Amino acid sequence: MSRIEDLLQRMTLAEKAGQMTQVTLDTISYGKPYKVKNPLRLSPQKLKKVIEKKLVGSVLNVGTHAHTPARWRELIDEIQAAAARTRLGIPVLYGLDTIHGANYVMGSTLFPQQLGLAATGNTELVEQVFSLAARDTLRAGVPWLFAPVADLGRDPRWPRLWEAFGEDVQITKDMTVAATKGIEKVEGAASCLKHFLGYGYPQSGMDRTPAWIPERQLREYYLPPFVSGLAAGSPSVMVNSGEINGEPVHASKFLLTDLLRGELGFDGVVVTDWEDVIYLHTRHRVADSYRSAVKISIEAGIDMSMTAMDTDFADHIVDLVESGELPEARIDESVRRILRMKEKLGLFEIPNPGHDFPAAKPKKDLALATKAAEQSIVLLKNKRGALPLKKQQRILVVGPTANSKRSLHGGWTYTWQGEKTDELDPSEHPTFLAAFRSEYGKKNVRYVQGCNHQDELKMKKLKDKLKWADRVILCLGESSYTEFFGSLDDLYLSPGQEELSVQVAKAKKPTTLLLLQGRPRCISRLKGKYDSILTAFYPGHGGATALSGVLTGRVNPSGRLPLTYPRSPNSLIPYDHKSTENQELQGAKSAFDPEFEFGYGLSYTDFSYRKLKLKKDVVGQNDKLKVSVKVKNTGRRSGGHVVQLYTRTHFAAITPSVRRLRAFQRIELQAGEERTVTFSIDVADLAYIGLDQQPRLEDGKYSLMIGDLEKDFMIAG
Ligand code: GLC
Numbered sequence: 001m002s003r004i005e006d007l008l009q010r011m012t013l014a015e016k017a018g019q020m021t022q023v024t025l026d027t028i029s030y031g032k033p034y035k036v037k038n039p040l041r042l043s044p045q046k047l048k049k050v051i052e053k054k055l056v057g058s059v060l061n062v063g064t065h066a067h068t069p070a071r072w073r074e075l076i077d078e079i080q081a082a083a084a085r086t087r088l089g090i091p092v093l094y095g096l097d098t099i100h101g102a103n104y105v106m107g108s109t110l111f112p113q114q115l116g117l118a119a120t121g122n123t124e125l126v127e128q129v130f131s132l133a134a135r136d137t138l139r140a141g142v143p144w145l146f147a148p149v150a151d152l153g154r155d156p157r158w159p160r161l162w163e164a165f166g167e168d169v170q171i172t173k174d175m176t177v178a179a180t181k182g183i184e185k186v187e188g189a190a191s192c193l194k195h196f197l198g199y200g201y202p203q204s205g206m207d208r209t210p211a212w213i214p215e216r217q218l219r220e221y222y223l224p225p226f227v228s229g230l231a232a233g234s235p236s237v238m239v240n241s242g243e244i245n246g247e248p249v250h251a252s253k254f255l256l257t258d259l260l261r262g263e264l265g266f267d268g269v270v271v272t273d274w275e276d277v278i279y280l281h282t283r284h285r286v287a288d289s290y291r292s293a294v295k296i297s298i299e300a301g302i303d304m305s306m307t308a309m310d311t312d313f314a315d316h317i318v319d320l321v322e323s324g325e326l327p328e329a330r331i332d333e334s335v336r337r338i339l340r341m342k343e344k345l346g347l348f349e350i351p352n353p354g355h356d357f358p359a360a361k362p363k364k365d366l367a368l369a370t371k372a373a374e375q376s377i378v379l380l381k382n383k384r385g386a387l388p389l390k391k392q393q394r395i396l397v398v399g400p401t402a403n404s405k406r407s408l409h410g411g412w413t414y415t416w417q418g419e420k421t422d423e424l425d426p427s428e429h430p431t432f433l434a435a436f437r438s439e440y441g442k443k444n445v446r447y448v449q450g451c452n453h454q455d456e457l458k459m460k461k462l463k464d465k466l467k468w469a470d471r472v473i474l475c476l477g478e479s480s481y482t483e484f485f486g487s488l489d490d491l492y493l494s495p496g497q498e499e500l501s502v503q504v505a506k507a508k509k510p511t512t513l514l515l516l517q518g519r520p521r522c523i524s525r526l527k528g529k530y531d532s533i534l535t536a537f538y539p540g541h542g543g544a545t546a547l548s549g550v551l552t553g554r555v556n557p558s559g560r561l562p563l564t565y566p567r568s569p570n571s572l573i574p575y576d577h578k579s580t581e582n583q584e585l586q587g588a589k590s591a592f593d594p595e596f597e598f599g600y601g602l603s604y605t606d607f608s609y610r611k612l613k614l615k616k617d618v619v620g621q622n623d624k625l626k627v628s629v630k631v632k633n634t635g636r637r638s639g640g641h642v643v644q645l646y647t648r649t650h651f652a653a654i655t656p657s658v659r660r661l662r663a664f665q666r667i668e669l670q671a672g673e674e675r676t677v678t679f680s681i682d683v684a685d686l687a688y689i690g691l692d693q694q695p696r697l698e699d700g701k702y703s704l705m706i707g708d709l710e711k712d713f714m715i716a717g
Contacts, residue, residue: 003348004339007088008332013321015088016328016335017314018055022095022271024308025063028079033309036063042078051082051092054311057338058304060095060146061104065424066414068106072140073354080351091351093342095144095192095271099163099412100540101129101369102136106414107426109136109365113410113518114149114175115537116376118165118562119601121642121666123178125372130182132365134189141354143188143345146238148179150193150225154574156566157205159486162410162518162537164200165225166562167574167598170661172225180232188346188353193229194238195273197255198222202242205572206487211244216654218244220689227264235341236269239302241276248284250276256301269337271304272297277313291316295325303334370542375640375666377536377550378559379602386510386531388553388604389471395440396465398450398504399475400497401516403433406453410518410538411482418480432475432516435544439552450504453479455496459503466507473551474504474528477517477535491569492522501526514547520565524595556604558640558666565596574598576657599644599661605635605671609707617713621697625681625713629706633669642666643677643706647686650701654688659705662686683715 001009008016024033028046031037040063050056059079067075076094083092102108111117111129120126130148137145152172153164165175176193183191198218202209213222226237237260240249249255250272260266280286280293287293294316297305307313320326342348379387389395401407405421408431414424430438437445446465449458466472476497492498504511505528513523515535523533534550534557536543549555564575573581573591575598582592608631615626631643645663649656663679683697690696697715704711 004336004343007090007339008336011088011335013318013328013331014314015055016331017317019057019090019335019338020304020317020331021054021056021311021314022058022060022304022306023050023056023311024061025059026061027309028059029063038064040064040067042075047078047082050311051079052085054314055086056311056314057090058093058095060306062096065420066104066106067140069140069354072105072142073352076141076352076354083351090339091342091347093144093338093345093347094142095146096137096142097412098133098137098145098147100409100538101133102140103412103414105136105140106424107360109362109369110409110413110540111369111372112376112536112540112543113162113538114165115153115162115518115562116539117372118171118175119378119537119559120372120375121560121664122375123174125375126175126178127182128368129372130179131186132368134183134186136360138186138189138353139357139360141352143347143353144190144192144236145183146192146194147183148176148191148193148229149195150176150229151195151200152222152225153200153563154221155201155205156520156563156572157488157491157569158200158202158519159207159481159483159488160200161563163482167564168562168576168661169221169224170663171562173228176225176229177232180229180234184233190236190341190345191234192236192238192271193226193234195240196226196237196260197240197249198244199240199242207484208241211242213244215693216689216691219693230264230266234268235344236271237266238271239273239276241273241279243284248280248286250302251280251284251286251296251300253300261301267337269303269341270301272302272306274306275308277302277305277307291319295320298326298330298334303337366541369540370546373536373539373542373546374549374555376539376559377534377546377557378561379534379550379557380596380600381530381533382602383531387512387551389440389551392444393470394468395445395471395473396469397433397436397445397447397473397475398462399500400449400451400453400479401432401477402447402475403431403449404453404479405429405431406480407477407516408432408539408543410480411486413480417482417485421480429541430544432544432547436548436551439545439548439554450500451496455494457496457499459500462503466504466509469509472504472507472509472511473514474501474511474530475514475516477515477521478519481518486518491566492525498525501528504528512551520563522566522568522595524567553604556637556639558601558603558642560599560601560642560644561596562598564594564598567593567595576660578655579658580655582658603639603641605633605637605639607639607641607669608632608634609709612706612709612711614704614711614713617711618716619683619713620717621683621715623683625683625704627679627681627704628676629709630674630676631667631669632674633671636671638668638670640666640668645679645681646705648703648705649686650703652688652698653696654690656688686715
């Protein structure tokens with residue numbers, strides 16, 4: 001008999017219920033939940049109560065803020081020592097939000113947030129980033145990473161857009177696979193795909209508000225990244241806190257059991273999101289008590305509840321089983337999955353993987369973070385070669401994101417909301433202003449904040465400095481936030497930033513607009529003509545020097561928008577829209593009217609395409625589409641370039657998208673170099689989901705587009 005089966009047989013119901021319970025670090029620390037004493041210290045009394053008496057099997061989060069690796073190892077040792085004092089000594093499984101590097105481990109290198117990583121088009125790099133993040137997390141003694149986010153970010157208003165890989169299925173699939181593989185290849189680390197399913201499309205655009213997503217759309221757009229992430233070996237899934245079509249996902253037997261387990265065959269651990277079982281009672285109101293919420297969620301298919309604050313969840317399980325309302329066999333299913341995960345992570349042998357862990361290589365790690373940041377920057381406009389900047393001009397840097405580390409990192413940075421980043425981030429990491437001053441030369445760079453993120457205007461000396469300047473770099477965008485704290489009532493930039501743009505425009509100086517943001521804030525109301533515009537989506541520790549490098553020309557930008565950049569809050573339609581969303585009706589406004597299109601991004605060099613070839617222009621439904629194209633760097637400097645392959649379905653029973661991205665590859669070309677890029681696409685991947693919820697691929701005419709080239713092909717039989 002296996003160790004797990006033997007253990008299971010020996011476990012009491014209370015021990016099993018404890019394994020299904022996950023609490024936050026606050027509950028075993030001095031102080032009160034959300035108000036833990038700083039510096040954080042574990043309370044022996046609380047440890048005894050929660051771990052030894054209530055037998056809780058999993059802990060998450062940071063309590064106060066990120067801890068050093070050494071402090072983490074001490075904390076994990078204390079917690080595992082308490083677990084070892086229980087009858088069976090089952091080790092605790094510790095989980096942390098490792099979102100853009102080991103952001104809760106002090107001293108770790110922080111990378112661009114997922115939206116920025118998506119802009120790189122570089123899956124190899126993304127895999128390296130998440131492997132490094134896994135190592136930094138393990139060095140702290142923590143094996144379980146609550147990453148990657150596999151949600152599609154299709155609503156630019158959504159406050160967690162920057163945590164996702166953008167609006168496109170293919171990019172999200174490929175990047176989710178890269179991130180998952182990156183984590184899973186690190187022995188002792190486990191990824192967690194989140195948030196299953198359809199979390200990123202709340203109807204209001206505000207976090208955790210109801211979503212209405214027809215099953216057909218769920219299957220065609222939102223499900224594939226999870227299917228790919230599971231195929232890449234992720235052992236756990238975290239559930240979407242929201243509701244879809246009136247059903248809270250934590251109560252959905254269809255989604256959590258029939259679809260995830262039945263259809264996808266997943267037999268790993270399903271963990272709830274924060275307090276989401278009791279929220280079935282207190283928020284969603286589908287359960288008239290916490291106890292019935294426990295029953296509903298376990299019947300739906302959860303294995304572990306991130307109760308976060310309470311251990312009553314475990315008591316309710318015992319009560320429900322003893323009263324015959326829940327079969328113990330169902331509890332055994334969940335406990336088996338949890339114990340298997342702990343065994344696979346080696347926790348029974350080494351409860352704290354942080355000891356004797358190889359040291360970090362900060363210089364090498366920062367080099368990777370800088371490479372990722374450089375490739376994540378998207379150059380959106382560059383009229384008359386305004387960039388790179390000419391040498392020795394007088395430059396005035398203005399705006400709230402210029403000297404803000406919160407704007408370089410976003411949320412999940414040392415704390416949940418990232419509000420302490422400027423205080424906690426090691427001083428060796430510069431803000432954009434500091435990096436630019438250091439590179440361009442202090443004497444020619446002056447600064448005015450202009451306004452802060454609370455929209456308080458800070459325009460003292462702005463007029464004088466504008467007079468002095470030859471050029472302005474206007475740094476706008478967002479500070480840090482996540483989840484419901486980032487919900488917006490207007491996607492335009494804030495009034496203070498718009499007012500600042502008015503004051504800067506009055507000086508009529510050449511101006512570069514630099515946007516540091518987590519989502520594409522609408523800029524169409526800004527006053528001022530910007531001869532150059534660039535954006536980065538929380539580019540991380542390498543971001544400041546990368547942005548400076550793009551402005552001075554040391555770095556050639558190559559990022560491509562992983563989203564459609566809206567012109568106004570009323571037009572939030574993604575690139576893979578339907579033809580009826582993309583046409584002028586007798587000169588009336590087209591619904592699809594972006595500021596910048598999905599996949600757009602400029603370079604300081606030029607690339608041309610020629611000789612687009614299909615091996616066969618008539619293919620069967622089970623064939624591969626073999627494609628080649630020649631790409632040339634026709635400019636005078638080397639550059640990275642993301643080659644994107646789209647297809648169009650000319651006619652289908654379900655209205656076809658005007659185009660869908662099917663593959664992408666990043667290449668680096670020297671000036672004048674030409675390379676043949678090849679793709680092999682499964683024809684079956686062009687299927688859509690029919691009204692019968694099944695994949696459907698129709699014979700007929702299709703087109704394939706790369707750059708400005710297009711080729712028709714037929715699918716026949
Ligand atoms: C949060 C987030 C989730 C995170 C979890 C633990 O509410 O929704 O992404 O992993 O709680 O911090």
